[in-house]
Amino acid sequence: MDDNQSLGQRVFHRIREDILSGKYGKDEELKEKTIGDELGVSRTPVREALRQLELEGLVTIIPNKGAYVVGFSAQDIHDIYEIRSLLEGLCARWAAKRATPEQLEALEEIMMLSDFKVQRGHFDQLVELDNKFHQQLYEASGSKVLEHVLRNYHHYVERARKMTLPVPKRSVESNEEHRQILAAIRDKDEDQAEVLANRHMMNTIQNFDRLYLRK
């Protein structure tokens, strides 16, 4: 792991993980001193982290009172996927319009690696490549703003994805959908790229719901 980042950032990521993983439950109070002692740091970096987490919506801070974990439900994750569905569509559309040759090349490379991993049955390593594909797509949209919001959401549901993608069947399907999206972008077919990216996310939702909402 990247070790030369500031304590504040490390604490931020750590607490976020602990919230997303459920270590800290809904409405639990996060005390600066307690967390600081646990992580072996002073209150200062912890405070910074908590303030950041509030902005992410994972924590509510009541002034002079404390920081409380904002619970997030399976419904919330579902909502995020729906939002992402729209935004990934827009992203694919813009990528089709403005991706540079280098960005396209990067996408092709990730695609090739993914195919390789699928062939070899290394489904676990596909999670990381799925990450990379989407991140690269965000960059290819050419929009700083869109990239920023999608990155956020992407990370938000990372935990959910880690649990759902390793289902081998879905993983192969997902890879196939990536291929089609990439083809549409290569052809500069904006409408098609948007529709496919949209559908890709909707399929991911279904997969998630099947596992967690039992619909």
Added chain:
Amino acid sequence: MDDNQSLGQRVFHRIREDILSGKYGKDEELKEKTIGDELGVSRTPVREALRQLELEGLVTIIPNKGAYVVGFSAQDIHDIYEIRSLLEGLCARWAAKRATPEQLEALEEIMMLSDFKVQRGHFDQLVELDNKFHQQLYEASGSKVLEHVLRNYHHYVERARKMTLPVPKRSVESNEEHRQILAAIRDKDEDQAEVLANRHMMNTIQNFDRLYLRK
């Protein structure tokens, strides 16, 4: 203004305003001590604010080096409006599906007030009501996540809106569009609500572009 919030939050809002208003230009270095001295506070609240601003994408922090203003262009604002167009559409759709009677009532009330202000020609006071209408709509979506992201963007472009909405003609149009969206929500016509909210935002984009991108 709300005065009983923490210094950190006040500094956060202040610096954000100063970035959005252009007081701090692109790539400008924000030094903790300098800002602290200007605002009459110590470095601690300033640091907290800068860490939060980084998360919002307004500032880049290079560890051990400094915080730098991330410039945002008219293109960025345009992008935000396009993103909002999709999300406001989704929001209206969900509001049509799940708005409570109380939330509907609140929307009706804002609508009525807006009509009144239009009739009287008090276009300046419509900005605030436009705010309220959208904020209430976000709440009516029943999705914490969607509400969160839309609030963010809404505030982000607040400055742009303050400059574009007071154009009386647009202001009347906008009010009319709100009325139609509200009607669709009242009728629980999800598709119609989405389309109208979508179009509403697209019209806002056009108004913005006409003024700032000269298209």
Added chain:
DNA sequence: AAGTGTATAATTGTATACAAAAATACACGT
């Protein structure tokens, strides 16, 4: 004059100290 190395200053990162507010404990009166 250009480049290099080193001392110095400025700036950020973290911990700690102190102030303010809130939570808790507990004696007291009813």
Added chain:
DNA sequence: ACGTGTATTTTTGTATACAATTATACACTT
């Protein structure tokens, strides 16, 4: 027993102190 007021403790908010890192100045060499 129950509420109430007060003292005590805990926790947050802010400032400051010190450490680590980076930027700057400047003498020195070539």
